[in-house]
Amino acid sequence: DSGVTQTPKHLITATGQRVTLRCSPRSGDLSVYWYQQSLDQGLQFLIQYYNGEERAKGNILERFSAQQFPDLHSELNLSSLELGDSALYFCASSPSPNNEQFFGPGTRLTVL
Amino acid sequence: EDQVTQSPEALRLQEGESSSLNCSYTVSGLRGLFWYRQDPGKGPEFLFTLYSAGEEKEKERLKATLTKKESFLHITAPKPEDSATYLCAVQARGTYKYIFGTGTRLKVLA
Numbered sequence: 001d002s003g004v005t006q007t008p009k010h011l012i013t014a015t016g017q018r019v020t021l022r023c024s025p026r027s028g029d030l031s032v033y034w035y036q037q038s039l040d041q042g043l044q045f046l047i048q049y050y051n052g053e054e055r056a057k058g059n060i061l062e063r064f065s066a067q068q069f070p071d072l073h074s075e076l077n078l079s080s081l082e083l084g085d086s087a088l089y090f091c092a093s094s095p096s097p098n099n100e101q102f103f104g105p106g107t108r109l110t111v112l
Numbered sequence: 113e114d115q116v117t118q119s120p121e122a123l124r125l126q127e128g129e130s131s132s133l134n135c136s137y138t139v140s141g142l143r144g145l146f147w148y149r150q151d152p153g154k155g156p157e158f159l160f161t162l163y164s165a166g167e168e169k170e171k172e173r174l175k176a177t178l179t180k181k182e183s184f185l186h187i188t189a190p191k192p193e194d195s196a197t198y199l200c201a202v203q204a205r206g207t208y209k210y211i212f213g214t215g216t217r218l219k220v221l222a
Binding site for chain 2 (some may be wrong): 002041042043044058088097099101
């Protein structure tokens with residue numbers, strides 16, 4: 001157990017809908033990262049926050065947004081969902097932006 | 113463009129048959145290189161961080177090494193429980209982004 005928690009574990013929804021994924025980092029970690037992992041692709045970096053501020057952006061679609069709250073938990077919002085958004089979404093945390101990351105168990109999103 | 117390439121894509125070993133996995137990287141100044149293990153359907157598990165050429169880290173049957181252009185993950189006398197996907201990631205200086213390779217799927221047969 002890495003100490004990073006993600007909810008929900010599974011999410012099934014329809015195209016065009018909007019969902020919110022939640023992540024609580026390890027105690028003491030200030031950085032939070034979001035990744036997407038599809039069957040045909042590796043881990044794709046989406047976005048990183050440090051102590052509430054956005055620090056780096058990867059291949060995150062405009063339909064996706066994220067934020068980190070004052071208590072350091074983070075949410076990833078996915079809207080206008082498409083079939084291709086079906087994937088495992090991982091959250092990771094680290095003490096600072098330059099440390100190794102500790103991953104949560106992931107949220108499996110299925111868009112029907 | 114910063115890039116990470118892992119080889120081979122897949123590897124089957126007999127129990128006890130040692131081998132190495134490769135991670136080649138192209139970055140404009142390396143801040144750190146990270147190795148992770150991922151079991152199916154689970155989040156990656158951190159193994160090692162390497163910062164400079166010549167550095168080595170060991171943990172049980174695993175040893176990671178780093179040169180200026182690549183890293184190797186050596187697996188000595190592997191066991192079936194070492195079967196997993198091994199991921200390599202790099203972070204370049206001047207950026208907070210992490211770039212992951214597509215991984216090596218390792219299967220160790222009893």
